[in-house]
Amino acid sequence: MKFFIDTANLDQIKQANELGILDGVTTNPSLMAKEGITGHDNIMKHYVDICNIVNGDVSAEVIATEYDKIIKEGEALASLHENIVVKVPMIKDGIKAIKYLSSNNIKTNCTLVFSAGQALLAAKAGATYLSPFIGRLDDISYDGVSLIEQIVYIYNTHGFETEVLAASIRHSNHIIKCAEAGADVVTCPLDPILKLLDHPLTNIGLEKFLADYKKGN
Ligand code: G3P
Numbered sequence: 001m002k003f004f005i006d007t008a009n010l011d012q013i014k015q016a017n018e019l020g021i022l023d024g025v026t027t028n029p030s031l032m033a034k035e036g037i038t039g040h041d042n043i044m045k046h047y048v049d050i051c052n053i054v055n056g057d058v059s060a061e062v063i064a065t066e067y068d069k070i071i072k073e074g075e076a077l078a079s080l081h082e083n084i085v086v087k088v089p090m091i092k093d094g095i096k097a098i099k100y101l102s103s104n105n106i107k108t109n110c111t112l113v114f115s116a117g118q119a120l121l122a123a124k125a126g127a128t129y130l131s132p133f134i135g136r137l138d139d140i141s142y143d144g145v146s147l148i149e150q151i152v153y154i155y156n157t158h159g160f161e162t163e164v165l166a167a168s169i170r171h172s173n174h175i176i177k178c179a180e181a182g183a184d185v186v187t188c189p190l191d192p193i194l195k196l197l198d199h200p201l202t203n204i205g206l207e208k209f210l211a212d213y214k215k216g217n
Helices: 010-019 029-034 040-053 067-078 092-103 116-125 134-139 144-158 172-181 190-195 200-215
Strands: 002-006 024-026 057-061 084-089 108-113 129-132 163-166 185-188
Touching: 002 010, 002 190, 010 040, 010 190, 024 185, 040 057, 057 108, 067 084, 067 092, 084 092, 092 108, 092 116, 108 116, 116 129, 116 144, 129 144, 134 144, 134 172, 144 163, 144 172, 163 172, 172 185, 172 190
Parallel strands: 002 024, 002 185, 024 057, 057 084, 084 108, 108 129, 129 163, 163 185
Antiparallel strands: none
């Protein structure tokens, strides 16, 4: 399973990358705004900065919602760096654009996915990645992890190559549950990744090992 970090914060991307476990980055317009990255040129430069940190796929989201404009914007994003994956929303023109972009060897990430039907359409269109938002489903009392299980089952049954990229991860147990469900990728903020390190018995055990070493030295 691949680990992506879901942020536009360069410091956090560097921290995750230095752990040696990072396979890529996902961003969205909200995450860019959170870092104060505004204006076309600044946003484009920021994508290149991210690509220069991480040796892996970097999702950059289109703002356009009409087919022709999504294509134009997607091609411009893809030309920034070889690691760019064009993130396209799950709408009718988005599906058509994913079909065009994937047929022209541009990687795509179909975003804002909340149902198995949407997942089927994205896979048929040839999306490289599919981003079901599991935390936002949990927020409205649906079961986000169950959707991952359902999509993984459908893709495996029919041999679709689209990778299931579990997004909108809220905590480290989401990461474990998505791993169990067979997600190809999880994308999450730095904190849930770092929390995977924690276990009280590890801390207690390490303290004892170090104390016992000191007794004899
Ligand atoms: O990148 C998309 C997704 O991960 C958003 O997460 O926390 O805004 O629901 P969230």
